[in-house]
Amino acid sequence: MTSASTRQPRPLRFGVVAPITKDVPAWRDQLRGLADSGYSTILMPDVPEWQPAPGPALAVAATITGLRVGTWVYASPVRPAWSTAWEAHSLTVLTDGRFELGIGTGRPGIADQLRGLGLPDVPMNRRWDQVREVVTALRELDGPDLHTPVAMAVGGPKGMAVAAELADTVTFVMPHTETRTATMRRIRDFDNRRAVELAVHVPVIGDSVAPFMAGPGTDPAALRAADSLAFLPSDPAAATEEILRRREEIGFSYFVVGADAAGALAPVVADLAGQ
Template sequence: MTSQTDHTTTTAPTNRSTAQFRFGLVAMPRPGLDWLELSRRVEALGFDSLLVPDNLDAVAPVVANAASAAVTERLSVGPYVIATPLRSPGHVAADAAALHQLSGGRVEMGLGAGRPDSKAEAERLGIPFGTPTERMSHLEQTITAVRARTPAVRVTVAASGPKMLALAGRTADVVALGASPFADEAEVARMGRVVTDAAAEAGRQVVLNTNLSAVGDDIPAWLEERMGLTVDKLLATGAASYLPGSPAEMAETLQRRRAVTGVSYVCAGVDNADRLAPVVELLKGR
């Protein structure tokens, strides 16, 4: 199965379209989940990274990351992504340095200007959230602080709007493209070009990353209830966040999408681990 979107007029970001694939899973510790066993299993399945969302009511990402690093050997760990308006640049830099040390350098420090619900979290913490311009400035200061303290830390920046995409291109090692779940490949490619153009102007290269909303030929009920996602809607829009078909078909789709969009780093929720693992095996080193 492949997307029905017409890609004939889409141009890929030229410097990343043949980058080797990387695969990550996103998970959050919760009661009843053996986090250490999950970390070991994610590594055994061949994934490159295990990443943790930032949520005020859950286990802090860097704590979960440190635990994962302690029981694995090659798995990269990191937050996906830290809401920087809720922390000082020095605080984030200190956490990044500690995680870098404890993990033996296996860190992907995900940073962003805050999710839509981060404003409510800022209010709960009694700190100002700031305007979009202020939050972008704070994010850039945070990236600078992280790199100054621990230059070897790899920085991921999540971005969606043009200004954020350009900032990410100038400063990040990996850019997580915050496209709508219904965005087609042409839209993802457009976002990727903003990033890679900004990176080229700064004399840098970046890896483009996206997060899959659904993997396989059916969608869990909770995704339909929470996000309104259905197979029919995703197919109708040619959604690049949907990866249907057999493992071989999924692998073919990802290779084609890489050529179109430049995206070589693919993440998904941890509940897709078993469905995505055969694809990881097929595309390792490619």
């Protein structure tokens, strides 16, 4: 495997998962604030109960902010592969290439969601085939003149293999209390010979927990005690040191946080984005 220390570090960038949890005017104001803080990407989760559909919301976000936008992440069993690919390609066209397709196999408990929608519960070994079908259809729609970046959320060996072959960005699905050592071992097992971008999903900043990025009952103290990579300190100096350490030691260059904690990290983002 290719280690982070043997290649040129990628410039840092920062994304914000910003679902519409309040009224739409308040969400628009939130987006404008994020655009002024140095964040590069506005991201939307794929959870029907929480908000409007990601595609239209991201089209609005791209217009308001001028930033990159993306899904974090589409669940492959929820819609046909061609439909996901068509929507992704359309967003790339409508945003002048500022859309990123985030995709995975679904959140824990997605079987209940699928039953509620009247959809079949696709076996896990089939879900990664669906992801491959999405990317294949997307590349056909994009043609030779476009390239919609694809971010994959992966956990097991099959997901890692598909991502190693097809993804532009990879984020790793891991228990929030997983130790730094265990996470580093997980990432060393990933075949990153193509030097794809490595992203880390950070639901906890200081004592602030993003409820749409972390499970119920997430305890910031437990994450700190585990030296978990799902946690960043709220102190700007400490957060800066930790972000640079993660890039140097592991190769993470893309940090994704929740909207409620984005303000606390804004000074760090302003200093580090693009470096």
